[in-house]
Every structure is written in C-alpha cells, then in structure tokens.
Amino acid sequence: MDEWTLIEQLKKGDEAAFRTIVDTWQDMVYNAALGIVQNAEDAEDIAQEVFVQVYHSVGSFKGDSKFSTWLYRIAVTKSLDHVRRKRRKKRFGFVRSLFGEDSEMTIDAPDFHHPGVSMEQKENAARLFNAINLLPENQRVAFTLHKLEGLSYQEVSDIMKTTVSSVESLMHRAKSNLQKKLEDYYKDKT
Amino acid sequence: MKHNDEIEKKVEEVLSSLDGIKRAQPQPWLFSRIKARLGREQAEEQTVWGALGSFLSKPAVAIASLCVILLFNGILLFNQPAETPATIIAAQSEQSGSDSESYIASSSSFDFENLVQP
Numbered sequence: 001m002d003e004w005t006l007i008e009q010l011k012k013g014d015e016a017a018f019r020t021i022v023d024t025w026q027d028m029v030y031n032a033a034l035g036i037v038q039n040a041e042d043a044e045d046i047a048q049e050v051f052v053q054v055y056h057s058v059g060s061f062k063g064d065s066k067f068s069t070w071l072y073r074i075a076v077t078k079s080l081d082h083v084r085r086k087r088r089k090k091r092f093g094f095v096r097s098l099f100g101e102d103s104e105m106t107i108d109a110p111d112f113h114h115p116g117v118s119m120e121q122k123e124n125a126a127r128l129f130n131a132i133n134l135l136p137e138n139q140r141v142a143f144t145l146h147k148l149e150g151l152s153y154q155e156v157s158d159i160m161k162t163t164v165s166s167v168e169s170l171m172h173r174a175k176s177n178l179q180k181k182l183e184d185y186y187k188d189k190t
Numbered sequence: 191m192k193h194n195d196e197i198e199k200k201v202e203e204v205l206s207s208l209d210g211i212k213r214a215q216p217q218p219w220l221f222s223r224i225k226a227r228l229g230r231e232q233a234e235e236q237t238v239w240g241a242l243g244s245f246l247s248k249p250a251v252a253i254a255s256l257c258v259i260l261l262f263n264g265i266l267l268f269n270q271p272a273e274t275p276a277t278i279i280a281a282q283s284e285q286s287g288s289d290s291e292s293y294i295a296s297s298s299s300f301d302f303e304n305l306v307q308p
Binding site: 022023026027030040043047048051052114115116117121127128147149183186 | 193197198200201203204205207208210211212213214215216217220221223224227228231
C-alpha cells in the first residue's frame with residue numbers, strides 16, 4: 001500500500017492504516033527524537049506524542065512535502081520543546097537550590113550512550129553527544145539529522161524550512177564549534 | 191607541538207565516532223502504548239470539565255477569549271475617565287437633593303393641627 005493511500009485511509013479513521021504508519025515510521029521518529037533529547041525514555045514519550053498528533057492532525061496534511069518530512073518536523077519541534085522545558089526546570093531547580101530548598105535538578109545528567117554506536121566508539125560518541133548538547137538549537141538539529149539519520153542537506157533543509165546553503169553554513173559552524181569544544185576539553189584534561 | 195597533534199587527532203576521532211551509526215529502535219509494542227494514550231485522552235475529553243478544559247486550551251479559543259477580555263478592558267478604560275467626575279458630582283448632588291426633599295416632605299407631612307397641646 002502506498003504512502004498516500006495510507007494517509008487517506010487514516011483521514012477516514014482507519015486503525016489498520018494508523019498501525020501501518022506507526023510500524024513503518026516509528027524507528028525514524030524515535031531515532032530523531034533520541035538524537036536531540038539524548039534520553040531513551042524521553043525519546044519514547046516524544047515518539048508517542050508525535051504519532052498521537054499525527055492521528056489528530058493528519059487532516060491538515062496536504063501533501064506539499066513528503067510525509068516523512070512532515071513527521072520529522074513534528075518530531076524535531078516536540079524534541080526541542082522537551083529540551084527547553086527540561087532546561088527551564090533545571091534553571092528553576094538551581095534557583096531553588098540557592099534558596100536552600102532541596103532540588104534534584106541540579107544534578108548533571110550522565111553521559112548518553114546511543115544504542116546504535118559500536119562498542120569501540122562508545123566513549124568517543126558519548127563525548128561527542130556531550131558536545132552536541134552545547135550547540136545552539138539550529139546547529140544541533142542540522143547536525144543530528146545529517147549525522148544520525150543520514151539525511152542529505154536537501155532533506156535537512158526541507159525539514160528545517162530553509163535553504164541548502166543555510167544548512168551548509170549551519171553544518172560548518174556546528175563542526176567548528178564541536179571541534180573547539182572538544183579541543184578545550186582535551187586541553188583541560190591534559 | 192606533538193601534544194597539539196595528539197589533541198587534534200583525538201578530536202578527529204571523536205568527530206567521526208558517529209560514522210556508521212545504526213538506527214535506535216523503540217521498545218516493542220509502541221503502537222499499543224499509543225492506542226492506550228489516545229484512549230486516555232478520549233476518556234478525559236468525555237468528562238464535562240475535561241471537555242471544557244480541552245476546548246479552552248485550543249489556541250484559537252484562548253486567543254479569542256484574551257482578545258475579548260482586552261477589548262472590554264480597553265472600552266472600560268477609555269470610557270471611565272471622561273464620565274466619572276461628572277457622574278459622581280451629579281450623583282452626589284442628586285443624592286443630597288433627594289435627602290433634603292425627603293426631609294422637607296417628612297417635616298411638612300407632620301400633622302400640626304391635630305397636635306395635642308399640653
């Protein structure tokens with residue numbers, strides 16, 4: 001069954017079509033969310049939210065872009081919202097701790113280990129994910145989609161609703177920022 | 191110099207550590223959990239307060255309500271200063287006038303003729 005038929009059937013409320021859509025795109029949505037939020041439980045929660053939104057708002061999908069592009073957009077938006085919320089909570093926890101109240105939010109998150117990374121690259125990848133966490137949002141999204149999802153600059157630009165040259169620029173800045181952060185880390189370490 | 195080269199090499203290794211990464215997969219039965227979530231949402235919407243909450247939390251409804259409140263506030267704010275002093279003075283003079291009238295009325299209705307003299 002092709003993509004468009006599935007979407008048309010989901011618009012009519014067909015549960016089998018919804019199941020096929022979830023089964024087909026769940027890994028893509030989960031992996032994209034995981035790359036941004038860097039936490040398996042949160043990524044799972046976001047993946048659920050994405051498909052719930054797809055179920056409710058599939059009527060507004062007109063087919064101007066690819067269905068996967070639309071899904072990526074929802075996943076990226078929800079993941080960034082989640083990261084912002086978490087950071088706000090962390091800041092609030094820090095402020096509370098200044099006033100002597102107990103707060104669990106001041107504890108730094110442990111290193112993130114992506115399950116798709118090979119054993120020998122585990123430590124290096126965890127270091128890289130830590131550095132990615134410090135990038136500005138746009139650079140982080142472009143880098144994650146390109147490196148983790150293996151998307152082309154054209155596909156990333158479609159998802160981010162920008163031009164290919166903007167994505168090239170974002171990727172260039174992301175790489176040089178990561179390089180600088182990692183250099184600083186290893187200089188401090190030695 | 192050698193030290194910098196080592197750092198540079200290490201950084202390059204880290205930057206290329208995601209090459210050939212495999213896609214992560216969610217826990218099994220994601221669809222069942224999504225269905226359960228949809229079911230919970232629908233159950234919440236079926237209660238009166240849940241339905242009211244979800245209706246008011248719709249961005250269009252929330253923005254429209256806010257606009258109406260701001261509009262009423264604006265109308266009240268722009269109309270009040272022009273009317274208030276005159277209204278208060280008029281109301282006060284009317285009030286004092288009616289007070290004295292009622293006083294006069296009450297004193298004039300007193301029955302002087304049938305007043306029993308000691």
